[in-house]
Amino acid sequence: xxxxxxxxxxxxxxxxxxxxxxxxxxxxxxxxxxxxxxxxxxxxxxxxxxxxxxxxxxxxxxxxxxxxxxxxxxxxxxxxxxxxxxxxxxxxxxxxxxxxxxxxxxxxxxxxxxxxxxxxxxxxxxxxxxxxxxxxxxxxxxxxxxxxxxxxxxxxxxxxxxxxxxxxxxxxxxxxxxxxxxxxxxxxxxxxxxxxxxxxxxxxxxxxxxxxxxxxxxxxxxxxxxxxxxxxxxxxxxxxxxxxxxxxxxxxxxxxxxxxxxxxxxxxxxxxxxxxxxxxxxxxxxxxxxx
Amino acid sequence: xxxxxxxxxxxxxxxxxxxxxxxxxxxxxxxxxxxxxxxxxxxxxxxxxxxxxxxxxxxxxxxxxxxxxxxxxxxxxxxxxxxxxxxxxxxxxxxxxxxxxxxxxxxxxxxxxxxxxxxxxxxxxxxxxxxxxxxxxxxxxxxxxxxxxxxxxxxxxxxxxxxxxxxxxxxxxxxxxxxxxxxxxxxxxxxxxxxxxxxxxxxxxxxxxxxxxxxxxxxxxxxxxxxxxxxxxxxxxxxxxxxxxxxxxxxxxxxxxxxxxxxxxxxxxxxxxxxxxxxxxxxxxxxxxxxxxxxxxxxxxxxxxxxxxxxxxxxxxxxxxxxxxxxxxxxxxxxxxxxxxxxxxxxxxxxxxxxxxxxxxxxxxxxxxxxxxxxxxxxxxxxxxxxxxxxxxxxxxx
Numbered sequence: 142x143x144x145x146x147x148x149x150x151x152x153x154x155x156x157x158x159x160x161x162x163x164x165x166x167x168x169x170x171x172x173x174x175x176x177x178x179x180x181x182x183x184x185x186x187x188x189x190x191x192x193x194x195x196x197x198x199x200x201x202x203x204x205x206x207x208x209x210x211x212x213x214x215x216x217x218x219x220x221x222x223x224x225x226x227x228x229x230x231x232x233x234x235x236x237x238x239x240x241x242x243x244x245x246x247x248x249x250x251x252x253x254x255x256x257x258x259x260x261x262x263x264x265x266x267x268x269x270x271x272x273x274x275x276x277x278x279x280x281x282x283x284x285x286x287x288x289x290x291x292x293x294x295x296x297x298x299x300x301x302x303x304x305x306x307x308x309x310x311x312x313x314x315x316x317x318x319x320x321x322x323x324x325x326x327x328x329x330x331x332x333x334x335x336x337x338x339x340x341x342x343x344x345x346x347x348x349x350x351x352x353x354x355x356x357x358x359x360x361x362x363x364x365x366x367x368x369x370x371x372x373x374x375x376x377x378x379x380x381x382x383x384x385x386x387x388x389x390x391x392x393x394x395x396x397x398x399x400x401x402x403x404x405x406x407x408x409x410x411x412x413x414x415x416x417x418x419x420x421x422x423x424x425x426x427x428x429x430x431x432x
Numbered sequence: 433x434x435x436x437x438x439x440x441x442x443x444x445x446x447x448x449x450x451x452x453x454x455x456x457x458x459x460x461x462x463x464x465x466x467x468x469x470x471x472x473x474x475x476x477x478x479x480x481x482x483x484x485x486x487x488x489x490x491x492x493x494x495x496x497x498x499x500x501x502x503x504x505x506x507x508x509x510x511x512x513x514x515x516x517x518x519x520x521x522x523x524x525x526x527x528x529x530x531x532x533x534x535x536x537x538x539x540x541x542x543x544x545x546x547x548x549x550x551x552x553x554x555x556x557x558x559x560x561x562x563x564x565x566x567x568x569x570x571x572x573x574x575x576x577x578x579x580x581x582x583x584x585x586x587x588x589x590x591x592x593x594x595x596x597x598x599x600x601x602x603x604x605x606x607x608x609x610x611x612x613x614x615x616x617x618x619x620x621x622x623x624x625x626x627x628x629x630x631x632x633x634x635x636x637x638x639x640x641x642x643x644x645x646x647x648x649x650x651x652x653x654x655x656x657x658x659x660x661x662x663x664x665x666x667x668x669x670x671x672x673x674x675x676x677x678x679x680x681x682x683x684x685x686x687x688x689x690x691x692x693x694x695x696x697x698x699x700x701x702x703x704x705x706x707x708x709x710x711x712x713x714x715x716x717x718x719x720x721x722x723x724x725x726x727x728x729x730x731x732x733x734x735x736x737x738x739x740x741x742x743x744x745x746x747x748x749x750x751x752x753x754x755x756x757x758x759x760x761x762x763x764x765x766x767x768x769x770x771x772x773x774x775x776x777x778x779x780x781x782x783x784x785x786x787x788x789x790x791x792x793x794x795x796x797x798x799x800x801x802x803x804x805x806x807x808x809x810x811x812x813x814x815x816x817x818x819x820x821x822x823x824x825x826x827x828x829x830x
Contacts, residue, residue, distance in 0.1 A: 189652040211654050219652040225645025229447065241438040244654040290654070 142293055143167055144188070144324050148197035151183050151348075158183045160348040161197070170320045172335025173328040175345035176425050181328040182222050184345070185298050188326065189219045201294070215244065218292030222299045222328075224283035228272035232263050232282050235271060236289060243290040250289070257285040261315065277308035284315060295325045301334050313337050332418040342417070344424055351424055356417055363420040366403055368410040371395040380406075385426040387419055401426070435655055435663040436670075443667055449633045453675060456629045461682045464618055469494070469690040473614060477529055491690060494611060498694055500530040501608035508606040508702070513539070514562040521558060533557050535609040535702065542705045543571035569602050576706045580789065589791050592798045599710035600699060607695040609702045612713045615687055616703065616720060616784075622683075623724035623779050624756070626675055627731050631752035633675075634668050634735045635745065638824050642743040657825040664824075665736055665817055672732040676725050704787040709802070716786055719802065723783035726810045730778030731756070733813025733820075740823040772801065778809035 144166045151159040159180045173181050186192040188199060190206045190213055199206045206213045226235060233254060240250030258264040261281040263274075271279065280300060287295060297316070301309045309331075316325060317338050329335060335342050335356075342359055344352040352359055367387070372380060374396045377389060384406055388399040399413070400406050401422050443449060468474070470490035474497075479485025487493075503519075504512040517540070520531045533555070540556040541548060547560050576597065580590050638661075641647040650656040655663075696714040701707050711719065735752045742748040756779065763774035772792055775781030781801070790801040 186648065189648075191648060191651040211657070211659075214652060214656065215654040217652060219649060221645070221648045221652075223645050225641075225647070225649060227442070227644055227646070229445065230442075234441075234445075238438045238442060239649075239653070241434045242650055242653040242655050242660055247434050286649070 142322075142324065143200075143202055144294060145200040145203075146184075146188070146197070147200065149184070149187060149194045149199065150196045151180075151187060151192070152195045158348050159187070159194075162348075162350055163197075164343065164350065164353065166324050166326070166341075168320075168322050168324055169340035170316065170325045170327060170338050172339030172342040173326060173345060174330065174332065174335055174342055174421060175328075176330055179345040180348035181345055182298055183348075185219075185296050185326065185328055188294075188296055189217060190214065211244075215290060216293040218287035218290065218295040220280075220283045220287045220297045220300055222302070224279065226271045226279065226282065229270055231268045231270060232258060232274075232285075233267040235282065236285060239286045240289050245290060253289055253291075254285075257288055261285050277304050277311075280304060280308070280312065281315070284312075288319065293323055295319065295323050297325070297327045299328055299330075301329060301331060309334065332421050336417045344420070346424055352420070359420050360415050360417055363401070363415040363423045365412060365415075366401060366423060367413050367415040367419045368400045368402060368406055369413045370398045370400055370407055370410040372398060385422055387422050435659060436666050439660070439663045439667040440670065443633065443637070443671055446633070448636075452629045452632045453678065456625055456675070457678060457682070460622065460625055460679050461686060464621075465683055465686045468614075468618075469686070474611075474690075494690055496530055497532070497610065498608045498692075501532055501606070504606065506605050506607060508568070508604040510566050510568050512606065513568055514565045517557055517560060517565060518562045521562075532609050535613060539705055540565075542575050543568065572701075572705050576708065579706050583789070585789065589789075589793075589798055592791065592800075593708045593789050596710060596800070597708040600701060600708070601710075604699050604702055605695075605697060606702060607698060609695070609698065611691045612695055612698065613703050615691070616700075616713070616716055619717065619720040619724065620783050622679060622721075623727045623731075623783075626672075626679060626724070626728050627756050627779050628753075629675060630672055630728065630732055630735055631749060631756060633671065634732060635739050635748040635752040637664050637668055637736055638739040638820075639742045639745050639748040640739075643745040647743075651825075658821055661740070661821040661824040665733075665820055668732055668736045669729060669813070672728050673725075676728055680721055680725075700787060706789075707787045708789055709786050709800075711786060719786055719806070720783040723781075723785075723802075723806055726806050727779040727781075730809035730812040733810075733816040734778065737816040737820045737823070740820045775801065776804055776808040778812050781805040781809075 146162050146164050149159055149162045150157060162184060173184070175181050183192065187194050193207060201209065201213055230238070236254040236257065237247070237250055240254060241247070245253065255264065258267050261284060263278060263281060263285070266274070266278070271282065274282070284297070284300065287297070300316075301312055304312060313334060316327065319325065320338070327335060327339065339356065341355055342353065343350045344359070352362060354362075371392070372395065374391070377396050377398070380386060380398055380400070385401040386398050387401055390397050400410065401419055405412070471488050472484055472486055474490035474494050475486030476489055476493045477485070478487050504515050516531070516536050520528060520533055520536070523531060537555050537557045540560055544556075544560065544565065547564060548556055549559065552559060580593065585593070636643065641650060650660060697712045700709060700711050700713065700716045734755055738751045738755065739748045742751065759774060759777050759780045763771050763780055766774055772790060775785070783805075785802045785805055788801070791798050792801060792804060
């Protein structure tokens with residue numbers, strides 16, 4: 142099983158939202174990391190075949206997904222960024238309705254819906270209206286609908302947005318358990334989400350992949366560019382203005398800065414091991430506040 | 433089939449659908465049906481200054497009307513017509529409501545305009561000399577001829593209309609007519625009432641998916657493109673038909689309870705003397721129901737097209753209401769020939785057209801408007817289907 146993106150470009154007017162993206166995916170978890178507006182959602186919608194690329198093609202096992210039509214959609218599970226639901230419907234009715242849209246026979250759908258409700262921990266509230274659910278419960282329901290047809294390709298657009306840390310951990314565990322024999326593509330701007338579960342990460346900026354590889358590959362890319370520096374607390378603001386500061390903490394009378402920089406920021410700075418978050422900040426220096 | 437069932441269940445499970453259907457049912461069946469018959473139209477008069485002042489005795493009062501009319505036999509002849517008028521003139525004020533005076537007075541005005549006086553406030557029934565009420569059917573024929581002439585009807589059209597009129601059997605059978613006049617009058621509004629509910633229920637059928645933010649998700653599913661669009665359209669039409677029958681069946685039952693079947697074979701000319709269509713009351717009622725049904729189906733198709741076109745529920749509801757009311761309002765200001773064409777738009781034309789003499793010349797062939805008003809409106813719905821499917825399934829493929 143292979144999903145190939147060949148020189149995918151999407152233009153709206155003169156603006157290139159996705160620009161010449163090429164990659165190949167086989168079963169595993171893929172993290173699509175990028176700031177808001179980087180083109181992640183547009184790329185994912187093209188991968189779901191609901192949006193046509195301006196140029197380039199997306200192939201599933203060497204067949205163009207736009208030409209495959211319903212055949213491709215039958216092996217696809219998709220959780221959109223802004224997961225929509227029918228507020229007055231119960232989770233069970235909602236899943237059964239989605240199952241009919243996925244062409245699953247009603248008897249199979251009933252069994253599958255119950256299994257998934259058990260898996261996502263919503264079986265005890267299955268008959269309650271979705272509008273009474275918390276954000277986390279709704280997102281879990283979103284995952285369940287994406288999994289109803291046992292998809293070979295699972296595309297999750299910002300699945301952890303709006304979840305509290307405990308829900309996010311649950312969610313990551315759920316994704317990990319589902320990753321067997323599937324291509325799972327997960328977009329987020331929260332580094333820790335992909336760091337924990339992704340086999341390969343694409344870093345997206347201005348519609349292009351600026352970096353891609355395993356987590357270790359990407360971390361290696363920024364190795365040697367992460368520094369720790371002890372300073373006088375009064376100088377912290379000055380350092381934050383002139384350098385990309387990933388973190389700062391107080392230690393006794395000093396403030397310890399974690400700085401991302403090509404060069405050593407100071408003679409007293411110590412080079413320390415990098416993390417994926419450092420890579421993110423290396424490419425998106427203005428995004429620290431989101432982490 | 434599963435998809436159609438699921439869409440059908442989803443549509444009916446909406447609160448807005450349940451409430452609007454219930455209100456429509458309550459208005460047409462309870463208010464404009466039971467209460468109108470029992471109270472404010474056919475209740476015996478108590479306080480003449482208000483329709484709400486009637487007694488709550490419509491059921492018995494209708495039977496009294498029917499019984500009163502029976503005394504004139506079941507045929508409308510010069511003799512029975514004179515009897516009706518003279519009998520009315522001899523009734524006491526408290527009794528004259530029993531007569532069919534509203535209908536009979538229009539006959540006098542139509543056929544004996546030369547006997548109408550302008551120096552009195554009284555209705556013709558009260559003062560006309562019954563000895564002068566002769567040659568009823570000749571007078572009717574003259575009234576039709578005069579009307580067609582004053583209307584500028586061409587020779588060819590006149591010939592066509594007269595050939596219809598020749599099929600009207602005379603003398604007319606006659607029973608109490610006011611009941612049928614009310615029934616057929618009420619039916620003319622059914623289409624509009626049901627259409628209001630259709631706008632509320634069907635305008636969000638496609639656009640509501642964007643309101644609920646489910647559009648992109650649905651489009652990523654196996655049946656999310658054409659199949660779901662087709663299922664939604666089938667459900668839209670089936671819902672329209674269900675709504676129609678939810679209203680029509682109880683309406684007929686209420687009518688049968690209150691009026692029975694008396695007069696079903698009476699010609700529609702008893703309601704409007706210069707009508708030329710050889711139809712009886714039952715046929716007229718069937719026509720009016722069919723007219724409403726066809727209009728509703730055509731309108732439902734157009735509302736679904738609007739729904740697929742819009743991503744906003746509110747915008748599609750507003751557009752649906754505009755589609756319902758604006759053509760009707762504008763058609764009144766159009767030249768006569770354009771008005772006839774605009775009447776072919778779903779729910780613009782009125783089912784009272786069967787009482788009129790309007791025709792359209794289509795490629796040299798004269799066609800009576802009621803036929804066209806039955807056949808053309810559903811075509812709008814049918815033609816809109818492929819556009820609706822295309823719009824929905826291609827909505828995101830920019």
